[in-house]
Amino acid sequence: MSSTSVLGGVVRRREDPALIQGGGRYTDDVKLAGTAHVAFVRSPFAHADVLSVDTSAAEAMDGVLAVYTAADVEHLGSLVAQVPVGALRPLLNNGTVKHVGEAVAMVVAEDPYVARDAADAVDVDYDALAAVVDLKHSLSDEMLVHEDMESNTLISWTGPFGADADALAAVKAGIDEQKSRDDVVVVSQEMINQRLIPVPIEPRSVMADYQVGYGRFDVYSSTQIPSALAGAIGKYFGMALNQVTVKAMEVGGGFGCKLNVYNDEVLVAFASKQLGCPVKWTETRREAANSTIQGRGWIATATMTGTTDGEILGFELDGIADMGAYSQNFTVAIPFLGVFVGSGQYSFPTHWKMDCVTTHTMTTDAYRGAGRPEAAYYLERVLDMYARKIGVDPAEVRRKNYISASEFPGAVSPMGFPMDTGDYETNLDAALESAGWSGLLAERDAARAEGRHVGVGIATYVEVCGFGPSGLVDLGFSWAEYQMPSAFNGSSLVRVHPDGSATVSIGTGPSGQGHQTTWAQIVGDGLGMDVDRIRVIHGDTEEAPPSIGTFGSRSAAVDGSACYEATQKVQAKAARIAAHLLEASEDDIEFADGGAHVAGTDSSVGWDEIAKAAYQPHVLPEGMEGGLEAHAIFSPGNATWPFGTHIAMVEVDADTGDVRLLRYIGMDDCGNVISPMIVDGQIHGGIAQGVGQAMFEDAVYDMDGNLLSASLVDYILPTAVDLPSFELGRTVTPTDINPLGVKGIGEAGTIGAAQTVVNAVVDALESLGVTHIDMPLRPQRVWQAIQDAQA
Amino acid sequence: MYPRQFDYVAPSSLDEALAALDANPGAKVLAGGMSLLPMMKMRLLSPDMVVDIGRIGGLGDITDNGDSISIGALVTHSEVAASGLVQDHGAALATAASWTGDRQVRNRGTCCGSMVHADVAADQPVAALALGATMVAASSGGTREIAAADFFVDTLMSALEPGEILTEMRIPKVGAGTGSAYDKLGRRGGHTDYAVAGVAASVTRSNGSVSAATVAVTGVGSRPVLAAGVADALVGSDGSDAAVEAAAAHATAGIDVLEDLYGSVAYKTHLAQVFTARAVKAALAAAG
Ligand SMILES: Cc1cc2nc3c(=O)[nH]c(=O)nc-3n(C[C@H](O)[C@H](O)[C@H](O)COP(=O)(O)OP(=O)(O)OC[C@H]3O[C@@H](n4cnc5c(N)ncnc54)[C@H](O)[C@@H]3O)c2cc1C
DSSP: OOTTOOTTSOOOOTTHHHHHTTOOOBGGGOOOTTOEEEEEEEOSSSSEEEEEEEOHHHHTSTTEEEEEOHHHHGGGOBOOOSSOOSOBOBSSOSSEEOSTTOEEEEEEESSHHHHHHHHHHOEEEEEEOOOOOSHHHHHHTSSOSSTTSSOSEEEEEEESTTOOHHHHHHHHHHHHHHTTSTTEEEEEEEEEEOOBOOOOSSOOEEEEEEETTTTEEEEEEOOSOHHHHHHHHHHHHTOOGGGEEEEOOBOOOOTTTTSSOOHHHHHHHHHHHHHTSOEEEEOOHHHHHHHSOBBOOEEEEEEEEEETTSOEEEEEEEEEEEEESSBOSSGGGHHHHHHHTTTTTBOSOEEEEEEEEEOSSOOBOOOTTTTHHHHHHHHHHHHHHHHHHHTOOHHHHHHHHBOOGGGOSSOBOTTSOBOOOOOHHHHHHHHHHHHTHHHHHHHHHHHHHTTOEEEEEEEEEEOOBSOOOGGGGGGTOOBGGGTBTTTTOEEEEEEEOTTSOEEEEEOOOOSSSOHHHHHHHHHHHHHTOOGGGEEEEESBTTTSOOOOOSOTTOIIIIIHHHHHHHHHHHHHHHHHHHHHHHTOOGGGEEEETTEEEETTSSOEEEHHHHHHHHTOGGGSOTTOOSOOEEEEEEOOSSOBOOEEEEEEEEEEETTTTEEEEEEEEEEEEOBSOSOHHHHHHHHHHHHHHHHHHHHTOOOOBOTTSOBTTOSTTTSOOOOGGGOOOOEEEEOOOOOSSSTTOBOOOTTHHHHHHHHHHHHHHHHHTGGGTOOOOOSSOOHHHHHHHHHHHHO | OOOOOOEEEOOSSHHHHHHHHHHOTTEEEESSOTTHHHHHHTTSOOOSEEEEOTTOTTOSOEEEOSSEEEEETTOBHHHHHHOHHHHHHOHHHHHHHHTSSOHHHHHHOBHHHHHHHOOTTOSHHHHHHHTTOEEEEEETTEEEEEEHHHHEEETTEESOOTTOEEEEEEEEOOOTTEEEEEEEEETTSTTOSSEEEEEEEEEEEETTEEEEEEEEEESSSSSOEEOHHHHHHHTTSOOOHHHHHHHHTTTTTTOOOOOBTTBOHHHHHHHHHHHHHHHHHHHHHHHO
16 A cells, blocks of 8 residues: 555545535436326235226326336236245235235326325225234244245254254254253343334435437436346346446435335336336335335344353354245345354354244345344343353453454354454453443442442444355355346446546445545555545446445445455556656556655656556557556455444433433444544444344334334434444454455444343343343333333 | 325415415414424325414514413424523423424424324423413404313314414413423433323422422323322322322323323333322422
C-alpha cells in the first residue's frame, strides 16, 4: 500500500450529503412519462381455496388499464429458489392460497390511488381452510401445508457438517456418555428465537420500462442483487442478458429482505411488456410486513454438558425452523448457515439438528445475520446458564473452552469447517478491560444492595461471512436459473479516464453500507489519487460487471478484493507509462498525491499526463495497448470468520418488568479496517437490530395465520431513545484469504447482541429465581417470568 | 397507504368550518392529522371531506381565564408540555403531553385532537379526567360544555356530535394543597409510546389528610376511565404510603380490563395498581 494510504483513516461517507439533504434518488423517485401503477389483490386468509376471481367491476373503473389473474401469468412459471426444496411461489395464485398477503391478482391503473380502489373492487370468493402455524404442529404432519407434499419437513440440517448418520450418532453418544459423570452438570432449555420483520426505511419498490420496438427492459428496483434480477427478467421473458438493464439506485436499507427476486418484480415487468408503458409498484408497510420475507422463527432445545469447573464436554441443539409457505431465494439454506457457527468459537463436541418446516405464513429468508444470530443465541444463552449453574464467571468459562489462537492458521471448527484466522482470548481480554469487568460487577452488586435489579451480561461470537467460498456453487448454491454462474465471486472494473479521473464499476448492491466511500478509498489508495477524483458506480448492470450482490457481509471481502486487484492491474500499467514518461525504471515508481513519483527524487508526473498518454498509443512504450482500465474477478477460497465480545448492563423494574439498557460495550474483530467510521456504523446498526430482537420486535401470528403485528404501531422497532451510546472498540486479526485482510462486519453486531442483552436481564433477575425469558423481553414477558419464578 | 378520494377544505373561520361540516355529514375535522391521516391511509376511515381547522385564527393559544386555563384546538402536545400555566395547574397533563409519541408527533398533534380521537391507550385524556377538565364544543347551533367525565364514551368515540368542533379544553386552576401527576408504562417500555397502562391523579390535602382525589386510568379498558374506588379510599386517609397502596388496590374496580398485544388482564390490572400508587404518591408530593 502506498505511503499516502487512506486505508484505515477516518474518511467521511461521501454518500451522506445527498442522503441527508433529501437529494438521494430512490426507485420510487424515478418518474417516466406515461407510467402506470400497480396494486395487488392479496389473500386475507392464511389457507383458502380461491373459488372465483371476478375482475369485471375493477376493469370497468375509469383509469384502470388491466387486471391480471393467475391464468395470465401461469406460462411464466413460479419463482425459483437457490436450494430448490419445498414449494415454489407462484407469481399469482388462484388455486389454494398459502399465507395471508399472498398475491391473487394484479391491477394496473393510471395512478396508484385508482389502482388501490380497483384492487378493492376485485371480488374474490375464498373458502377458508384451517391453517398450520405452530412449528411443533407442522412437524407432526397432522395437517399438511401443501397437500401435494408428503411432509411439512422440507430438510433437516445436521452438524458436524458432512457427518453421516453413524458419525452424528457417535458424536451424540460421546456427549451422552459424559452426562452420568459425578463431576458433570447438564443444563437444558427450550428457547424461542422469534420471527422478525425486516423494516428497511425504504420499502421495496420496482419500476419496469419495456421499450417497445427496441425489445429492451430497463428495470429499476430497490434490490440488493441487481445482477440476479437482470438474470431473472432475462429468464422469464426469454431475453439475452444484454437486453436487460437493472438499476438499483439508492437503496434505503435491505437487511436481506431485498436479497430475493420477488414475484412482484417479475409481474411489474410482465405488465410493462404487455401494456407497452413503464409500470411501477411500491409496497406499503402493511404489504411489506405480510409479503416481503421475514427472518428467524426457530424453536429449539439447547443442552450444555460440562464439568463443575467449567470444562464443556458437549453442546447439543435440537430444533425446528420456520420456512413459511414457500421457498424463495435462500429460505431453507438459512438454518444451514447456523451449522457453520453451531459450535461458536469453542472446541467442544457439538451435535446440531434443525428441522426446517413449512407453515401457512410468509416465507422466511435471510435477515441480517441469517441463521448465525439464531445459532449464536442458543449457544451463548445455554452456555451462560451453565456458567451460572456451576457458579463460575461466564467470561472465564468462555475463555476456558475457546479454540486457541495457536491453532490458527489451520483451525477446523468442531462443526467441520476450516476457519481463516482467530484470536478469541485477546479479544475477550480487550472487551473485559474496556468494560472494566470487575468494576462493572462491583457496580452491579452495589446497586443490588440498594434493592435494584441490575444485571451484567456477556456473550462472545464467531460468525461466518464474506461468502465465498466460490465452491459453494458446487454445494448447490448457484443461481444458474437466474443466469448467475459466477455466484460467489466478486468483480470490479477500474477505469482511468483521459482527464485522469477514475471510475470504479462494481457489481455490489449496497443499501447503506457506504460503498461510495469504501471503493473509492481502495482505488484511491492504490493509485495515489484523491477520492474526490474517483466515481463509484454500483447497482447498475449496464455499467458494472456481474456480481451476486451485497449480502452476507461479503462486499468488502469479496468485491472489495476484486476492486483491489483491478486497481493493482491499472497501477501496474500506469507505472510502465509513468516510467516511460519520466524515463525512469518502473520499479522506482510510486503512486501518491495525485500522480506517479520516482522514489527518492522529485521527479513526478500527474494522473492527467499519465491518462493523456494512455489514450495516445503513439506516445506509449512500444507494443503497449492504449487505454487504462482493468477488470478483476476475485474468487475467494473461504468465507471469513469475524468474532467479538459484547457486554451489556441493564436494570429491570421488577414491579413492571420494564427493562432499561444502561451500557453496551462491543469489542469486534473484523480483520483490517478500511473505513473505521463505516465499520463502527455497521456495528451500531447491527447492535440496534440485535437489541431490537432482544427487547422489542416480534412478528406475532395468531393460530389462523393472521399477522397481528403488521403495522409499525404494533411492530416495535428500536430507536435512538431506547439505546445507550455504544462503547465500541476492536481488535485486529487480519484474514489470510483475501489481499485486503478484511472480514465482513455488516452482520456481526446483530449476531452478538441479542443474547448479550438476555444474559444481562436474566442476571438482573437471578435473585428472583428467573433462569430464562423468551425474547422479546417486553415488560409483560419479564413481569410474567418473575411471577412464574416466584410462584 | 393510499386513502380513498376525498374533498379538502381549509376554511379561515370557525363559522365556515362549521358550515362545511353541516353541509357534509361524512366530513371529518383535521387538526394535527397524526391519527386521522394514518386511519385514512389504512382505509379504516374514508371521509368524503376533510375540514382542515389549521387556518382558523384564535384556536392556537393557551389562555388564563382567571379561574381556569383554556387550551385551544390547535395547541400542540409540545406547547402543552412546555406551558408554565399547565405545569402549575395541571402537571399531570403537561407530563402526559411530554410523553405522547415522539417529537414529530408532539410538534404536530394537538391536545384537543387527542381528546376527540379518544384512543383507549392515549395519555392526555386521563389527565383531563383527573383534572376535571371541561370540553367546549361549537356547532352552528351554538356552543355547549361537556365534562371530561362524560366525554370519553367508548373506544375511539367521544361525546362530540357530528357537526361539532372542540374549540377548547378548560382545566380549573388550583391553589396550594392540590397537586397532580401522571405515570405510565409505554408500549416500548419506559414512558415511550402509547400506554400499556397509565394513571393520572389529582389530590388535595388539607389538615393532614386527603380532602379530594380524582384518579383516572388509561390503557386497560375500552376507554380512559375514572377509578372512583381509588378516590373514595383516598379521601379522608392520611395519604401515607400504606394508605395509597391500599387505595391503589381499587385501580380497576368496576373496569372491564381488556387484554391486548401488550398485556394480559392480570398484567394490566397489576400495572394499573402500580401506576396508581406511583401517580398518587407523586401527586401528594406535589400537593405539599
Ligand atoms: C407515531 C405516533 C405515535 C403516537 N404516540 C402516542 C402516544 O404515545 N400517546 C398518545 O396518547 N398518543 C399517541 N399518538 C397519537 C397522537 O397523540 C394523536 O394522534 C393526536 O393527539 C391527535 O391529535 P391530532 O391533532 O393529530 O388529531 P387528528 O389526527 O387531526 O384528528 C384525530 C381525530 O380527532 C378529530 N379531531 C381533531 N381535532 C378536533 C377538533 N378540534 N374538533 C373535532 N374533532 C377533532 C379528527 O376528526 C379525528 O377524528 C401517536 C401518534 C403517532 C402518529
